[in-house]
Amino acid sequence: MKVVLFARVSTNIQDYDRQINELTGLAKRNGWEIAASFAEKVSGAKKNNERTELLRMVEYVEANHINKVVVTELSRLGRDTLQVLEVIEMFNAKGISLYIQNYNIETLTDDGKVNPMSQFLITILAEVARMERKTIKERMDSGYQNFRANGGLVGRKQGYRKSDEAMKEEYAEEIRLLKRGYSLRNVSKLTHTSVNTLRKLTIKFC
Structure with a gap:
């Protein structure tokens, strides 16, 4: 073997x-x-x-x-x-x-x-992971509410759009894996990039 x-x-x-x-x-x-x-x-x-x-x-x-x-x-x-x-x-x-x-x-x-x-x-790992995700979400929600309460604005600026070069740089590893024939699902698992984003990358660069 x-x-x-x-x-x-x-x-x-x-x-x-x-x-x-x-x-x-x-x-x-x-x-x-x-x-x-x-x-x-x-x-x-x-x-x-x-x-x-x-x-x-x-x-x-x-x-x-x-x-x-x-x-x-x-x-x-x-x-x-x-x-x-x-x-x-x-x-x-x-x-x-x-x-x-x-x-x-x-x-x-x-x-x-x-x-x-x-x-x-x-199964134990999965439960620990679930607890980690819950803790992270609670912290993010708390930070988000605190940010809004202090007058912070969220979301992208109106009309904002990333350039192709910026996307190539940010998603270089994802593009490399997609070009090597990895499925959207597997690349998403490895890189934590959403399948929708990977579809856009495939259309633009692969």
Whole structure:
């Protein structure tokens, strides 16, 4: 079985060699063939569309029909629950299993079905994500009301329209993924850009 190794550290003074070495040993013990390794030095709190190596890894496993991605721990995929959950759900939909070394658990069984234990983990993540979204919404609503109460105006200026160049710069990663043939739904999951916006980008630039 071909697998892809993925490692992440948060700062430039940290080294991901330990993670790669651990995962390499794990692959050898299990008889897995390592097709590729991806590693990045980036904060796990960053959004998926700001993580070049994560996006490259997702592209690679899809293009090369890889069945398994291996990480030392779930936080290597990221520390933002919503972002991690979206990657796992996308993997599940495409039949790609995620092996989490410190939990000794895979998201899919050998026949490609969702592992009940991993589903339990994902359910917990989903609930945490729901609570995070609720907290964020409450903070935004509170800030919005406070802004309005102090005379602030909301919304775009009348007649405002972004130039094509500004859109290209702002949505460079989205356009790149769309041109590579990713579906609107998958690009939306990876980048948190609405499907309607992606449709406009497709019409204009793809």
